[in-house]
Amino acid sequence: MGDPRCFPHPAAHIERVETHISWVVLAGDFAYKLKKHLDLGFLDFSTLAKRRAACEDEVRLNRRLAPDLYLDVVAITGTADEPRIGGTGPPLEYAVRMRRFDRALELDRMLAAGTLTPEHIDELARVIARFHAVAPVGSATDSWGAPEVVLANALANFEHVLALEHGSDIATRIAALQAWTRAAHARLAPLLKQRQRNGFVRECHGDLHLANMVLYADRIVVFDCIEFNPELRWTDVMAEIAFTVMDLRHRGRPDLGQRFVNDYLEETGDYGGLGVLSFFLVYRAMVRAKVAAIRAAQPKDAAAAARDQVSFRSHLALAEVLARPCRTAIVITSGPSGSGKSFLAAKLAGTGYWIRVRSDIERKRLAGLQGRDDSHSAVGAGIYAAGASERTYARLAELATGIVAAGFPVIVDATCLTRAQRHMFRDLAATLRVPFAILAPQVSAARMRERVVARQAAAADPSEATVGVLDRQLAMAEPLEDDEARTAVAFDCEGAVDAEALAAAVDARLFR
Numbered sequence: 017m018g019d020p021r022c023f024p025h026p027a028a029h030i031e032r033v034e035t036h037i038s039w040v041v042l043a044g045d046f047a048y049k050l051k052k053h054l055d056l057g058f059l060d061f062s063t064l065a066k067r068r069a070a071c072e073d074e075v076r077l078n079r080r081l082a083p084d085l086y087l088d089v090v091a092i093t094g095t096a097d098e099p100r101i102g103g104t105g106p107p108l109e110y111a112v113r114m115r116r117f118d119r120a121l122e123l124d125r126m127l128a129a130g131t132l133t134p135e136h137i138d139e140l141a142r143v144i145a146r147f148h149a150v151a152p153v154g155s156a157t158d159s160w161g162a163p164e165v166v167l168a169n170a171l172a173n174f175e176h177v178l179a180l181e182h183g184s185d186i187a188t189r190i191a192a193l194q195a196w197t198r199a200a201h202a203r204l205a206p207l208l209k210q211r212q213r214n215g216f217v218r219e220c221h222g223d224l225h226l227a228n229m230v231l232y233a234d235r236i237v238v239f240d241c242i243e244f245n246p247e248l249r250w251t252d253v254m255a256e257i258a259f260t261v262m263d264l265r266h267r268g269r270p271d272l273g274q275r276f277v278n279d280y281l282e283e284t285g286d287y288g289g290l291g292v293l294s295f296f297l298v299y300r301a302m303v304r305a306k307v308a309a310i311r312a313a314q315p316k317d318a319a320a321a322a323r324d325q326v327s328f329r330s331h332l333a334l335a336e337v338l339a340r341p342c343r344t345a346i347v348i349t350s351g352p353s354g355s356g357k358s359f360l361a362a363k364l365a366g367t368g369y370w371i372r373v374r375s376d377i378e379r380k381r382l383a384g385l386q387g388r389d390d391s392h393s394a395v396g397a398g399i400y401a402a403g404a405s406e407r408t409y410a411r412l413a414e415l416a417t418g419i420v421a422a423g424f425p426v427i428v429d430a431t432c433l434t435r436a437q438r439h440m441f442r443d444l445a446a447t448l449r450v451p452f453a454i455l456a457p458q459v460s461a462a463r464m465r466e467r468v469v470a471r472q473a474a475a476a477d478p479s480e481a482t483v484g485v486l487d488r489q490l491a492m493a494e495p496l497e498d499d500e501a502r503t504a505v506a507f508d509c510e511g512a513v514d515a516e517a518l519a520a521a522v523d524a525r526l527f528r
Contacts, residue, residue: 017041017048017092023101036311037061037244041111048090048101048111049074056310058172059244068110073243075112081147081221082239085232087113114239117232124226127267137272139236140229140260141279147221147238148253148284154217160250161217163205169248170197170295173302177309177328189332193302196339200295207291211252216289220256222249225263225304254289258296259303266301266334271366271515278365278372285381287415290371290422294338301335342369345425345526346416346445349455350432350496352489353481354464354471356457356509360518361429364455367519368425373415375430376478379408387478395484409437413444420448427455433493438500451526454500457509461490 020027020043027043034040037059041048051061051070061067071089078086091107094100099108119125123140126132154161174194178187201208211217221228222242229238242249257280264273281287305328312324347364349357358374365372377387383399385391391399398404412428419426432438438454445452468486471477481489496504505521507513 017043017099019098022094022099036307036314042116045116046087047114047116049114050092050109050111056176058248061244064107064109068107070244071110071112074241077241077243077249078239080151081143081241082232082237085114085117085237085239087115089113117230121231122227123229123231123236124263124267126231127226127264127269127272132272134272134275136231136236137275138279140238141276142283143236143238144221144224144257144260145280145283148218148256151218151220153215154212154219154250156213158212158217158250160247161208161212161252163201163208163212165247166208166252166255167198167201167205170201170299170302173299173306176306177302180309180313186332189336193298193332193335193339197295197298200298200339204292204295208252211254211289211292216252216254216286217250218253219246220249220251220253222251222256224256224259226260226267252289252292252296253284253286254292255296255299258293259300261293262297262300262304262334262338265338266304266331270368274366274368274370275362278362281371282374282377282387287371287373287418290419290424294423297338298335301331301338305331305335341423343425343527344420344423344448345451345453346420346428346441346448347425347453347455347522347526348428348432348438348441349430349457350438350504351457351459352431352433352464352493353479353486354467355459356467356513357431357455358429358479360455360457360507360509360513361427363513363515363518364427364522367515370427371419371424372427372429373412373419374478375408375412375428376480378411378415379404380478382407382411388476391480393480395482395488400480400485409440413440416441416444417448420450425450431489433489435494435497435500438496442500442503452503453522453525454496454504455522456496456504456506458506459509463510 018030020030023043025044031042032039037052037054039050039052051067053061055062061070075086075089090101090111090113092099092101092109092111093103093105093107096108123132159165171194174190177190221238223240228240229236260276261273264270264276308324308327308331312321312328349361351357361372364370379399380387380389380391383391393399412430416426416428428441442452464486465483468481468483471479472482503525505525507518507521
């Protein structure tokens with residue numbers, strides 16, 4: 017298929033891309049994806065009929081997220097020496113026909129080139145959250161997504177890796193991860209079952225890493241879902257997003273991975289899924305380790321085999337890191353609108369495993385609104401009335417409790433202008449026996465007003481604060497008491513903020 021005469025259209029710049037289960041031929045304006053003749057247990061492409069069915073499934077399923085890319089299934093006819101796309105005669109093979117795109121705009125390549133932005137991550141989170149919201153929901157009695165199937169799939173990764181040639185040190189490390197997986201699953205099985213009953217097992221994409229995403233027509237488009245095994249596609253939505261988070265961490269951008277988590281949770285409200293996130297992060301790292309190990313064992317040149325070995329070992333090492341517990345804590349912000357509290361909270365969230373909960377988002381969620389909906393509430397009324405504020409802070413405390421129980425530190429992004437509000441979280445931290453700190457941005461009232469006016473004009477933020485709201489907050493704010501000041505991190509927020517310096521200051525206060 018390297019001959020332009022194979023194609024019924026101009027086919028300049030023919031390229032061939034190999035994965036562990038397929039070949040992709042890029043020719044002219046199109047791409048043709050062929051399945052390898054394989055039976056790996058978790059997939060079976062061993063006959064022409066099975067490969068054709070897999071191609072048809074691939075087009076149908078990928079049109080959910082990438083309808084502009086996936087066109088149809090075409091037969092390859094002719095002879096092995098002179099194949100033809102379409103044409104007459106019996107088919108030699110089948111291929112998925114797609115629109116070709118600029119590979120430099122695949123998100124893994126954009127990340128490597130330094131052109132992937134936080135705003136791209138925000139868009140990706142919205143795309144996936146909305147996809148999950150309309151995806152078919154599994155039954156509580158289905159085997160797909162059931163705790164025993166989750167464990168079987170996780171253990172299968174280890175079995176595939178151990179079936180290949182490795183040194184004794186690798187076998188020992190894999191055995192330790194196997195033991196961790198079994199123990200974590202035993203603890204989480206009731207939660208996994210509860211999430212299945214509550215509809216969090218859905219028909220997902222199944223392979224949500226950066227190389228399967230592209231900036232196409234100025235939009236983030238996700239392609240190449242798992243079509244060959246419904247058991248790997250019907251999964252808990254947390255197992256889905258764990259793939260993206262793990263991949264960003266593996267590629268050296270844990271800040272973007274944590275941003276993706278927080279964006280997704282703000283869109284969906286699925287904070288209860290954090291209890292299973294660490295399990296699925298390890299699982300996804302081992303999926304990629306398995307894929308790299310399989311590729312390394314396939315015939316190829318020495319340089320490619322060496323790259324696959326590096327990928328295998330680095331994903332294995334990441335799985336070990338992800339299996340370790342992280343330090344939990346509760347940090348709250350305290351400051352009026354425009355003080356920079358949300359900015360600081362977002363900066364801090366990107367420096368570790370922090371989960372951020374925002375009063376602006378949760379206040380609207382309690383009222384049945386989306387985060388960027390306008391509530392049309394007057395100052396001190398509607399969703400900003402006293403009773404609504406009390407419910408909002410109670411909700412934030414409930415979420416903080418669950419996040420800490422799931423093993424993550426939490427940032428409560430709220431004004432917390434009264435002592436009662438701040439003491440509620442201080443007392444909660446004492447009950448949960450975790451460190452507590454107050455993040456207090458330092459900024460002038462004039463700068464706050466500038467920011468509030470600019471934010472209101474942009475109309476792109478969940479906050480509905482006006483200058484009138486700010487003036488009211490400044491008038492009613494209660495200063496930190498001496499005992500509160502001892503737990504506070506006062507941080508200059510007039511200009512740029514260095515995330516690492518912020519994280520160091522917070523860590524020093526929490527873990528001194």
